[in-house]
Amino acid sequence: MSIQRTGDNLAIRIVAMPRDTNPNGDMFGGWLVSLMDMAASLEASKTSGGRVVTVAMDAIAFHKPVAVGDEVSCYTELLNVGRTSMKIAIEVWIRKRHSEEAVKVTEGQFTFVAIDENGRPTPVVKS
Ligand SMILES: CC(C)(COP(=O)(O)OP(=O)(O)OC[C@H]1O[C@@H](n2cnc3c(N)ncnc32)[C@H](O)[C@@H]1OP(=O)(O)O)[C@@H](O)C(=O)NCCC(=O)NCCS
Numbered sequence: 001m002s003i004q005r006t007g008d009n010l011a012i013r014i015v016a017m018p019r020d021t022n023p024n025g026d027m028f029g030g031w032l033v034s035l036m037d038m039a040a041s042l043e044a045s046k047t048s049g050g051r052v053v054t055v056a057m058d059a060i061a062f063h064k065p066v067a068v069g070d071e072v073s074c075y076t077e078l079l080n081v082g083r084t085s086m087k088i089a090i091e092v093w094i095r096k097r098h099s100e101e102a103v104k105v106t107e108g109q110f111t112f113v114a115i116d117e118n119g120r121p122t123p124v125v126k127s
Contacts, residue, residue, distance in 0.1 A: 003075045003091045005102070011039035012074040016066050016094075027066035032092060032106050033057070039074035040088040044112035047078055047086050048124045052112040055085065060108035070094040073102075079109065084121035087111050 003009055012035055020031035037054055044052040066072060073093045080087040092106040116122040 003077045003089055005073070005075055005091075005093065009075040009077060010073060011042050011076045011090075012072075014072050016068055016070045016072050018068050021068060024065075025068070027068070027070075027072075029062055032062070032066065032072075033060065033108075035072065035074055036060075036090045036092060036106070036108055037110060039076050040090050040110040041112065043076040043078055043088045044086045044114075047081065048112075048114035050122070051115050051117075052086070053115055053119075054110060055113045056111040058109045058111070060106070062106050064094075064103060064105045066092075066094055066105055067096075069097050071097065072105075081124050083123055085111055085113050086124060 016027050020028050022028045075091045077089045079089050088110050090108050091104055093102045094105050095102050113121050114124045
């Protein structure tokens with residue numbers, strides 16, 4: 001699938017910094033997954049109108065490396081709303097600092113569950 005890279009779908013934009021590199025000098029995959037989790041949680045929180053937790057991360061694929069200094073943008077799209085769960089697609093795109101070209105580097109589908117104050121699943125009331 002392909003998420004439209006519009007301002008509405010843009011959840012997070014950040015510059016990749018050296019502290020999160022892997023031994024090859026590129027960005028650590030765990031850092032990207034953390035960004036994706038944050039980006040998707042914003043979409044889930046907006047949809048549920050309350051607290052959410054990540055229950056599953058699926059179909060994560062790393063297509064290209066991310067280098068220090070790249071502009072990193074996370075785009076999200078709500079795929080499905082269940083009784084208490086929400087499935088969200090995430091795509092991460094980069095742009096080299098001095099280039100106009102955007103390249104998709106990572107994608108995945110994250111599932112969140114709406115929870116009540118006791119941490120139990122609670123129905124999503126789609127906003
Ligand atoms: C998320 C959590 C509250 C769900 O509790 P639970 O008792 O397992 O809930 P249920 O079995 O009723 O499932 C709740 C929903 O999640 C969905 N779900 C559960 N496991 C899933 C999985 N592995 N993949 C996709 N969806 C899943 C269920 O299908 C259900 O969806 P629906 O209500 O829309 O039909 C509980 O597992 C939990 O607290 N997990 C830890 C969450 C966490 O700490 N995340 C990391 C930090 S945010």
